[in-house]
Amino acid sequence: xxxxxxxxxxxxxxxxxxxxxxxxxxxxxxxxxxxxxxxxxxxxxxxxxxxxxxxxxxxxxxxxxxxxxxxxxxxxxxxxxxxxxxxxxxxxxxxxxxxxxxxxxxxxxxxxxxxxxxxxxxxxxxxxxxxxxxxxxx
Amino acid sequence: xxxxxxxxxxxxxxxxxxxxxxxxxxxxxxxxxxxxxxxxxxxxxxxxxxxxxxxxxxxxxxxxxxxxxxxxxxxxxxxxxxxxxxxxxxxxxxxxxxxxxxxxxxxxxxxxxxxxxxxxxxxxxxxxxxxxxxxxxx
Amino acid sequence: xxxxxxxxxxxxxxxxxxxxxxxxxxxxxxxxxxxxxxxxxxxxxxxxxxxxxxxxxxxxxxxxxxxxxxxxxxxxxxxxxxxxxxxxxxxxxxxxxxxxxxxxxxxxxxxxxxxxxxxxxxxxxxxxxxxxxxxxxx
Numbered sequence: 481x482x483x484x485x486x487x488x489x490x491x492x493x494x495x496x497x498x499x500x501x502x503x504x505x506x507x508x509x510x511x512x513x514x515x516x517x518x519x520x521x522x523x524x525x526x527x528x529x530x531x532x533x534x535x536x537x538x539x540x541x542x543x544x545x546x547x548x549x550x551x552x553x554x555x556x557x558x559x560x561x562x563x564x565x566x567x568x569x570x571x572x573x574x575x576x577x578x579x580x581x582x583x584x585x586x587x588x589x590x591x592x593x594x595x596x597x598x599x600x601x602x603x604x605x606x607x608x609x610x611x612x613x614x615x616x617x618x
Numbered sequence: 619x620x621x622x623x624x625x626x627x628x629x630x631x632x633x634x635x636x637x638x639x640x641x642x643x644x645x646x647x648x649x650x651x652x653x654x655x656x657x658x659x660x661x662x663x664x665x666x667x668x669x670x671x672x673x674x675x676x677x678x679x680x681x682x683x684x685x686x687x688x689x690x691x692x693x694x695x696x697x698x699x700x701x702x703x704x705x706x707x708x709x710x711x712x713x714x715x716x717x718x719x720x721x722x723x724x725x726x727x728x729x730x731x732x733x734x735x736x737x738x739x740x741x742x743x744x745x746x747x748x749x750x751x752x753x754x755x756x
Numbered sequence: 757x758x759x760x761x762x763x764x765x766x767x768x769x770x771x772x773x774x775x776x777x778x779x780x781x782x783x784x785x786x787x788x789x790x791x792x793x794x795x796x797x798x799x800x801x802x803x804x805x806x807x808x809x810x811x812x813x814x815x816x817x818x819x820x821x822x823x824x825x826x827x828x829x830x831x832x833x834x835x836x837x838x839x840x841x842x843x844x845x846x847x848x849x850x851x852x853x854x855x856x857x858x859x860x861x862x863x864x865x866x867x868x869x870x871x872x873x874x875x876x877x878x879x880x881x882x883x884x885x886x887x888x889x890x891x892x893x894x
Contacts, residue, residue: 593801
C-alpha cells in the first residue's frame with residue numbers, strides 16, 4: 481500500500497549565510513515514515529534558501545560560497561531592492577544551487593552514493609524558515 | 619489507492635522571452651486529480667524553456683533576466699548556430715533556471731511557502747510549447 | 757497497485773569530461789518496471805557528475821562545455837584542493853547542470869517533448885561511477 485508521510489525542518493541561522501548538513505534529519509524522517517522503497521522530496525519553502533546534494537568538505541563549501549559571490553554578487557543595485565528588500569543576490573544564489581532534491585529510498589534507507597550529502601543552504605538567514613520533506617513509496 | 623493524473627499546459631508567447639506565473643494552473647490540475655497527499659511534477663517539454671519557483675515581484679524578474687543575459691548572453695557565435703539555430707543562449711538560460719520542479723501536495727493543496735510561486739520561463743517563444751504536469755499520490 | 761522499481765547505470769569514461777546520452781537506457785528500465793503511469797528519477801550518485809535534459813546536438817554540447825569552463829574554470833586555486841583533490845571545478849560544473857531529473861511516464865513510455873534527451877555529464881571521469889534510476893507509479 482502506498483504511504484505518504486510529511487514532515488518539516490525548521491531553521492533560524494545566526495549568520496546571514498550558512499550551509500547546514502541535513503542528511504541525518506532526512507534519514508530519520510524516512511525511517512519514521514515506514515517507507516521501504518520510494519522517494520523523498522526535500523524542498524526549501526523560502527525563496528532565498530537552497531537544498532542541494534554535494535560533498536561534506538569545508539574547503540569545497542568555502543569554494544561554493546566564493547563562486548556564488550562571484551556569479552551572483554551581493555551589494556549591487558538590483559531592481560528588487562526598490563521594494564525595500566536587500567536580498568536579490570540570495571534569490572540568484574539559491575537558483576544556482578537549486579531549491580530541492582529528491583533522494584531515492586531503497587530497503588528503507590536513503591540510496592545515496594559514497595560522498596553524497598544533503599545540505600540546506602541559507603542565503604538570507606536570521607529568521608525562521610522551513611524545509612518540507614515529503615516521503616512517498618511502499 | 620494511488621492516483622496518477624496527467625495534464626498539459628500550452629504556451630505561445632508573443633515575446634521571445636516571457637516569464638509567466640502558473641501556480642494557479644498547477645493548483646487547478648491538482649484539485650482535478652483528487653490527490654490529497656503526494657507530489658506534482660511540473661516540467662518543461664521544450665529545451666529552451668524553464669520551470670522554476672521564486673518570487674512574484676516584477677523587479678526581481680527583471681533582475682533574473684538581466685543576470686541571465688550576463689551569464690548566458692545572446693548574440694555570441696555559439697557552435698549550435700552552425701545548424702541554422704540562433705537560440706543557444708536560450709538553452710543555457712533554461713539550464714540556469716532549471717527545467718522542472720516538484721511541488722508537494724498536503725491536504726489536497728500545493729504545500730508552498732508564503733512567497734513561493736511557480737513560473738514558466740520562456741527563452742525562445744513565439745511558437746507553441748508545452749509543460750507536462752504529472753500528479754501522483756493518494 | 758503501486759510499483760517501485762530500482763536499477764543502476766554504471767559509467768567509466770575514458771575522458772575526464774564526457775557527455776553521454778542515456779534516454780534509451782532509461783526507457784528500457786521503465787519498460788522493465790511495468791509502470792504504465794508515473795515518474796522515473798534519474799540521479800547521479802557521484803558529486804562530480806550531472807544528469808540533465810537538453811538537445812542531442814554536438815554543437816550545443818560543445819557550447820555547454822565552453823560555457824561551463826568559463827563559469828566554473830578548472831585549474832584555479834580552490835580551497836578544496838588542499839585535501840589533495842583537483843576537481844573542485846567538477847563539483848561546480850555539475851551544480852550548474854543539475855544532478856538529477858524526473859521524467860514523467862505516460863502509457864508506459866517516457867513522456868518527453870520532441871527534442872528532450874536525457875544526458876549523463878561526467879566532469880571527473882576515468883573511474884567507475886553510478887546513476888540510480890528509481891521508477892514509481894501504477
